[in-house]
Amino acid sequence: MASSSEPLPGTSDLWEPEVGDWVALEAAARRVFGAYGYGELRTPIFERTDVFVRSIGDETEVVQKEMYTFEDRGGRSLTLRPEGTAGVIRAVANSGLNQGDEKRVFYMGPMFRGERPAAGRRRQFHQIGVEAVGPRDPVIDAECIAMFVQFLDEIGVTGSRVMLNTRGLGEDRAQVNAALRAFFAPRAAEMCEDCQRRLDTNVLRMLDCKNEACQAIVVDAPKMIDLVCDESRAFFASVCSSLDQLGVDYELAPRLVRGLDYYIHTVFEVTHSGLGAQDALAGGGRYLIVPPGANKPVDGVGFATGMERLLMARQSLGLAQTARPEADVYVVSLGETSVAPGLALAQEIRRSDLGLRVRAETSGRSMKAQMRTANRLGARLVLIQGESELAAGEVVCKNMASSEQVSVPRAGALAWLRTNA
């Protein structure tokens, strides 16, 4: 295929009618999240690099090898956002967050990670995310998950699973790591290379290694819930009971840890079997992030879901795409002198309150060619205004489905459309 006109690897052009599916998804998100009192926030697509490094964690996979980072003309290091939370926290802090304030926001848009593309993984991908910033309240964690479940329900995605775990508080980290190291150290020799390295760099991650040999060992590893402090245990119990009350089904996933450093307490992932190797439909949890320029951390809970993956899930369920015709009305002109009047007629319809999508002949082709075009565009109605109609001050109005057509006075064309559209 032609190479220079192709989009960059891991990116793509999105055309109708697929765009219609995306718009529908976005509309559903706005409706559902709005119903929970969340408002839309649009943050920049790039930020100072440290906005991401400091909140996501400089030891994480995302920061170490996946970010699109560049220098601007002033020599500042900037980065295309690899996820949404860091920017939202920066924006919330910038807008002023008083003690006791709660900011509920959602966002949607492109994110960028320099990974190798695969099923459900793109370099430019699109997330819809939600953040409740302010209170550290387990009920909000539960409500957040319930909200996403409702969203899935409304867009017809069935068969997903909610996986839930806790990471404990930051203060637990040293103790948790020590306990896990004590468990893994004697068995490290039997585990994969990555895990042997992780023993020193990131013990937590050993818990969700997918290597078979490692999994056999991990099964017997101490569970997070048993390693964290009493406060964390109580918090987690509260999240679970709230979910029960909200009627949300979930599964405990003792080995779920997630890849970003800012998480505390609740972490969750929603998986779906129709996605391929990357089976996460959404992921999120509670976090503690120090916004740039601040010295006090900000509490929050949220999640992000991948639009591409939501669409994949829908497709795996056989949910039809919403193909829609390109036009509702086509205006046919016959003869050079009738083209301009035809365009004027089209303009009149477009300016009316009918809300019809109108295409009109611009180059004076044969009637057959124009009718074919009208048919191809999916136009339900055709208005024919040739030279003889112009002379008589009339318009021939045709219903494509029934093939019936009538001649009406030019002034009555809009009225005909109103009753036949």
Add this chain to the structure above:
RNA sequence: GUGGUUGUAGCUCAGUUGGUUAGAGCGCCUGGUUGUGGCCCAGGAGGUCGGGGGUUCGAGUCCCCUCAUCCACCCCA
């Protein structure tokens, strides 16, 4: 970053052990109706066989390199 897969017309794909001007279906255009679409019929346009190099009398077919696709690993949405 590693491994595998695929790359022929706008789309989906054929293309026999390398052999003359590269094919089909769909789509598109024109005509069959001096002003009427869909169905049908006839005709037509459209291809640097992803790109570069090599082997050969001869390469879409074989070899090397490169680019891109899809998938998997890593990790994640």
